[in-house]
Amino acid sequence: MVWSSARDARKTRAALVKAWNSFANIMPDFAVVLGLIGIMLTYLSPNVVAVIIGKASGLGGMVLASIVGSVTLIPGFVAFPLAASLLKQGAGVMQIAVFVSTLMMVGIVTAPLETKYFGRRETIIRNSSSFIFSFIVAAVIGVIAG
Amino acid sequence: MKAGLKKYRWFLLILLIDLLLAANSPAQGRLIWGHTFDVFVQMLSVLPPIFLILGLLDAWIPRETVIRHLGEESGVKGLGLSFVLGAAAAGPLYAAFPIAAMMANKGVKYRNIIVFLGAWSTMKIPMFLFELTSLGSRFAIARLLLNIPGILFIAWLVDRAVGEEEKGSFYRRHRQGI
Numbered sequence A: 001m002v003w004s005s006a007r008d009a010r011k012t013r014a015a016l017v018k019a020w021n022s023f024a025n026i027m028p029d030f031a032v033v034l035g036l037i038g039i040m041l042t043y044l045s046p047n048v049v050a051v052i053i054g055k056a057s058g059l060g061g062m063v064l065a066s067i068v069g070s071v072t073l074i075p076g077f078v079a080f081p082l083a084a085s086l087l088k089q090g091a092g093v094m095q096i097a098v099f100v101s102t103l104m105m106v107g108i109v110t111a112p113l114e115t116k117y118f119g120r121r122e123t124i125i126r127n128s129s130s131f132i133f134s135f136i137v138a139a140v141i142g143v144i145a146g
Numbered sequence B: 001m002k003a004g005l006k007k008y009r010w011f012l013l014i015l016l017i018d019l020l021l022a023a024n025s026p027a028q029g030r031l032i033w034g035h036t037f038d039v040f041v042q043m044l045s046v047l048p049p050i051f052l053i054l055g056l057l058d059a060w061i062p063r064e065t066v067i068r069h070l071g072e073e074s075g076v077k078g079l080g081l082s083f084v085l086g087a088a089a090a091g092p093l094y095a096a097f098p099i100a101a102m103m104a105n106k107g108v109k110y111r112n113i114i115v116f117l118g119a120w121s122t123m124k125i126p127m128f129l130f131e132l133t134s135l136g137s138r139f140a141i142a143r144l145l146l147n148i149p150g151i152l153f154i155a156w157l158v159d160r161a162v163g164e165e166e167k168g169s170f171y172r173r174h175r176q177g178i
Helices: A002-007 A009-043 A046-055 A058-071 A076-088 A093-105 A111-118 A120-145 B002-007 B009-024 B026-060 B063-070 B075-087 B093-105 B110-122 B125-135 B137-161 B164-173
Strands: none
Touching: A002 A009, A002 B026, A009 A111, A009 B009, A009 B026, A009 B093, A046 A058, A046 A076, A046 A093, A058 A093, A058 A120, A076 A093, A076 B125, A093 A120, A093 B110, A093 B125, A093 B137, A111 A120, A111 B093, A120 B110, A120 B137, A120 B164, B002 B009, B009 B026, B026 B093, B063 B075, B075 B110, B075 B137, B093 B110, B093 B164, B110 B137, B125 B137
16 A cells, blocks of 8 residues: 555555445445345354254255355354364264355355346356255265265 | 435345334344344455455556466466465455456456355365364365365356356446456
């Protein structure tokens, strides 16, 4: 920043104006997504997720875990210890793996924002193929780490 | 003022839903308010620095340099660099979107942008180390190794399935820069 101002103050100012404009421009869409996250965190808190995933078993359990993973947005530093404690309590490794993978790769709540930046088709195809891919990941991890 | 309200109409709708949920259950209403406040604070600590850095990068990095390393002709090296850029990151997925917009503006190949997005979503190195200690090396390494071909395949699929029309409008939309 200092370097940039020293080298070319006008260029730096233009860059800042541009940064501010694009920030202000995208804020309405960000606000929607953050509002959705606020609601989602209330009804799908880590505790609720733990109850749902902890009991999940079989293919039905994997589907359930993948849906929860796709809808929730839990940061990794909360999700990994949560997943580890669920494994210790006897949750299935495939259900946990599909949950972790969809949690990171599939974003239903952020989809409006992704559509805004990338377009509808990209959002649908990237998220749905990531969803299916997460089942492959879970199956392989089930064999390797199960 | 009126234009401002219109821009935020969907957000206002969500606030209305929040109020209805709060009227239904004040305790949950307080939780929703707390969570929404927290994610806004988090967003405000993540996005402004990213936009600031993007603004400066946008001004100082020549398009030609970016095209040489990540553009149409960048080949395997471009793919590898896209993985590294995504994996070296820290932060939520939504922070990757404006960066992807700048990549588009600088002429980065479409497939490489999707690889970057995929690596950011699930291969971040700090997160990998954390996964390693919480879920064990077999789990974390297996997932990491699967993610490389997985992301390549997803990027290939998205690249093929998204028509030229949507790709064109993607690049046009971000022609102004970030």
